Amino acid sequence: MAPRNATASSSRAASSSISRPVKSNGIAGPSTIRNKKRAVQEVSEDEDDEEFGAAGSGIDMSDDEDAEEEDEEVDEEAFPEFDSEIEDDNEQDGDDETQEEEEELDDEESGSESGYNSSDIEAMYGEADEDDDQEDYSPITSPSSSHKELSTDEKLSKMIAKNSIKPDDSLGTDAKISRAKEGVGRLVPSKLVEGGYKREYDDYEAGYGSESSTEDNPNTVGNIPMEWYDDLPHIGYDVNGRKIFRPAQGDELDKFLSNTEDPAAWTSAEDKLLQQSVQLTDKELDIIRRLERAENPDADYDPYQPTIEWFTGEGNERVMPLSAAPEPKRRFVPSKWEHKKIMKIVKAIREGRIIPNKPSAAKPTVYAIWSESDQSNLQHAMYMPAPQLPPPKTIESYNPPEEYLLTEEEKKEWEETDKEDRKIDFLPAKYDSLRLVPGYKNLVQERFERCLDLYLAPRTRKVKLNIDPESLIPKLPAPKELKPFPISTSVVYRHPESSRVRSVSTSPDGLWVATGSEDGIVRVWDLGNGREVWKWNLKSGAIQHLSFSPYKDECLLIALVSGKIAVLSPLALVSPSVAANTLTHANTAFASSAATTKIGAGKDIKGVESIKWVRPNESERERGVLVYVEVPGTPKQVSWHRKGDYFATVASDASNKSVLIHQLSKHSTQSPFKKLPGQVQKVIFHPSKPHFFVATQRYIRQYDLSSQTLVRTLQSGVKWISSLDLHPRGDNLIIGSYDKKLAWFDLDLSNKPYKTLRYHTKALRSVVYHPTLPLFASASDDGTIHIFHCTIYQDLMQNPLIVPLKILRGHKITDGIGVLDLSWVSGKPWLVSSGADGEVRLWCS
């Protein structure tokens, strides 16, 4: 380091001190005011910092030298230019003050350009203060800020000290500056300041350790390969630029001689820069020696010096194992880079690019949010707005009509029901005047529950059917347009002792009604007046079923009793020709075989042996009993073929012989099925085709008798078929079931019912088509008979029209059984029904 020009530096310090305004409380610090902007800045700072000026001045006013010294040092650390620190101890003290001041000044000058200036930071903080001036500035804000503040205070005090102390006084006070007082330098008149003096010092004697001592090299060529000078007479230049000529070098022999002669030759080395051999000093030799021995080159270094016990040993015990090692410097020296960043921001703030804590342009709290051109969103299918609260009803009035008030029972009921189940959520009350109305207790609760409903209750879209319930009822022609049909009872045929009439049948000529009751008597009644005209007592239990032959030229009646089929004919009632026809038909077979009993009817089918066609005795024959057929089991149903020669019987308890087809003219019996698909309920012949329908519990099977094949199976969908009838045209079928259903099958359409109707409240017992008119009827255990109209169109595309016409009531229910059997009177819209109450009724239009 070159010795400084002290005169210049002191004068500059003086000038700066003049220009600087003396402040008691400002923290403007050492910043030199160079432009107006800065000045303005400082003024503003002045105003702002008055608040904490007192605290700062407390420190300032102390005249303690050490404090000031420390201040300066801290200052140095805060704005690091570190080079002077190392020298502190070694340097001569006299130089110290000026040097430091100079450095400070240098800092200031450079700071204004590089932005690395304490005043900048202060300015920044000052500005920060400016913006939140309401805020009381608490010193605990952050460690860094407190440090900053400390430094500013110190700077301030230093400033004050500098400016308030006269140069002479300072010489007296400052211990370090007191070298000048010791008279090391000498005062000479200054050339620059009129009448002023400056102090001149002697040049330094640079010793070892001084930078210049090691650099004491006359050749200034620097660190270049010296062979570049090999061809030249000189080897470089000295400080003054003069050539240094190559020293005379002897040849190899001279070298050798000198080596051998000179005892110190081996301790000399060649200096390449000066091209001459230099004698190494003892110290240097010692270093070389140490290096050779791989020892520490420093002779003073003691590897075995005693350890200093910082933390252990007597008096050094620590409660907390904290390090007492001095704080590393980086802990308290602010980062340069952070400082640079901050300075950028400060600059931006100064230039107005950044306005700190600018209130953001806040939206007004209310503004026109809706306009006339608003479009409501298209409602999505998943959009379900909350339902509005319904308007209050009169019942909520404080003064409702009296009938709205709850009676005692209703009140009790209201109190007993759960809160959620109540129809109204308050108790209606009547007050004589408005002032008597109390506050409503549940208002808050209700609002709260509404809120909960709004955001917690799951919503679902319920389609409210806005249809007239009448429109659900199908449009059908009025019953009165579909007359005639039976409407009321006109004749009642009463049976003695009210025995159940299981079966009823009308003769094909429409004159007679035959009934079979549980007392075992078959009665024939005059249809028109209800007089009993004929009866057979078959004496073998209840009459299960009976049926007139549909063939009009004959008058044949088949009655079923347990184990027996009786072929009867009220011969005395019918015309002689019909009686004759009947007799021939029934007896031809007897005539041909001339036997009273015929077995198997000439068929050799297995198991038919037990079936006997028996001719009754004379007296019975006179009464009109034509033939007995003895069959296994109890036949329950008989069904005639259209032509009146064949008839089929069903005896469900006769295992594989439950279905039998009998031919009257030949007295023969067939069992068409070797094995039956189930328990057969009913059978019926097809009116026109050689087809045969067998109804088991759930299915109806259609067989072709000629080809002996199964044509189709109808699935009824009911649990237990009770009755079966086929439309006279043969393409529609109805069944009744014990599970209260009636099913209509369209045979051309499907194997499943076209319609299943459920209107009876109890099991159906009988369903019958009218043989000629578009009517059918169903009878049930609920004691009613339903009459329906059914039009079957020729057009296959058109569904049959079924119209309920009338409910006939009259039969009484006895033992849970109502109407048992039905029979239409052929050619007339009349119906005969038999009931469990022992009555048979004729229903006329």
Place this chain on the structure above:
Amino acid sequence: MAKIKRKGESGAAKNYVTRNQALKKLQISLSDFRRLCILKGIYPREPLNKKRANKGSSAPATFYYHKDIQYLLHEPLLVKFREHKSFAKKLARALGRGEWALAKNLEDAKPVARLDHLVKERYPTFTLALQDLQDPLNLVHLFSTLPTNPIPGKTLVPSSVIAECSRLISEWKVWAIRTNSLRKIFLGVKGIYYECEVPGQGGELVKVRWLEGYEFQQHVPTDVDFRILLTFLDLYRTLISFTLFKLYTEENLVYPPPLDVELDERGESVGAFRLVEKKDNLGVESSKVSKKAVRKAIRGIKASTGDVDADVEMDEDEQDGNEEDDEEFVERPTKSGEEVEDVATAPLTTYNSLLATSSNAASTSKQNLLFSPYTFYLSRETSSRTWEFVIRAMGGKIITSLNSPTPSDDSITHVIIDRPITVERMREMENGRKWTWIQPQWVADCVNRQKIISSEGYHPGQLLPPHLSPWDGEGELARPWLEDQQNAAITAAQEEADQEEDAIERDAPEEEDVSEDEDVEDEEETAGSKYPPALLASSLDPENVSLLHAAELEAEQNGVSHSAFRNQLKEAIKANAKDASPKSQVGKKGGEEDLRKIMMSNKKAKLYEKMQYSNREKAAEKENLERKRLAIEKRKRKEARV
């Protein structure tokens, strides 16, 4: 080949998410999610098939629509929530470290969530907002009467919020008064219901109904979660303030209307607001305005020097309207001191405002200004909050104090009183003036009927006629007898409005009617016993000769002449026919219907049954009501006889 559909990739499984799934997706806490749901109007759904929506599990779960949650991901509010969360952390840390300045800084930069965008998003048009205004108004009304700590020790309601609520309802009422848009009022057990007609988008009138509880301390159950209510209130306050802004702006008024502090402190709710016209298009009219203003000011000074009643204050609009009608320089009948000051100091009403009010007055139909010719004096036990609003909205004037005798007392036409008072006291108070003394229900009934009804039956201490809901037609049973009664009462009252014996006279015919009714009933009841049995049988089957013969014989036995017997028979037949015909028709019809129902499909039959069920319920309810009514009438008759 069609793409194979895999389970859980479409339909309900995709459309719905459970609440927990939603929370995971949004990465927020349950309470934040709830808040978001309330503010955004997101609600759980009820999927058609819960099991499918829950991916096969039948555990109970709340389902949300998947897209609702998806949209929530982009919600700016969600960002605010997160910001707030981090802010709260920072603040807590700063406070914990005692860094007060930092905390202060943080507090200043606290993220504030605004709900404007939600209002616009949930109610894209003004009409939609109005349609959904019922709940907001109800809640705001409720909160305006709550204390700051509704449940001690739990969530506090900031007093600023309560103040804002009461400000909002006052502003709402001020608007309703100015536009005379109140239509219905119903005094219920729970509180008072009001209905306004509010012009929505394009002038479409929307009915807004709200409930205001009676002025009592509210009972607050401890299980009410006020955080939820406050979240709702946040949204509702925003919605109402925007709605009010729109309404005020359309009326060309400044929103928010400046509050007269002095009046507010005196406990005026509605009257404390000054409506200020916007001064956007002054232009040419300004000169006129200034003249008017000057006149006003001069008059104000005059009036203020005179003796004025401090408590009397009137609707400014009303006065403006009146003034427009008045000739120039006609002294206004009432003028209160503080109002004068207001006129002098407050922004002056412009010509436009006067024009607007006058046109407004002209456009409003007569019923809006039902009470415009009247001045009401409110007795101190009546709720001025309610009746002042209602009467002023209907164009009437209000006087609340009679303390100082002013000329305004002379203008009083009606006195609303809700306590019994002796006639002497009434005369004393009237002091020679003609006042109509009525109970508050009269006002409500007038508003609902939209005409001035007779005050008979509404005098103090009288038993009031029943107060019916004005929304009777909506979802209420039809009660023809009620209307009949009312009509009868009204007509009777109108006919004999001024007569003293009106009530007695009206009672008499009623009684007569009643007795007639009773007679008829009795006749019906005794119809069976009135005629001898044979005659009755004959009348039942007039064509049967044998029966007729038997009846004749009977008559001979009883000593009835033949002609008398004939007449009797005719009567009996007629009566029976009357009796029988409806029944038989009904029966026949019923039977027919029954038959046709046989042919209904199962599905339709079930639906039909359901419909019939609700009809039956209603019918039963109606029958119950009717039965009770008859019983009560009978009891009353009996009491009257005794």
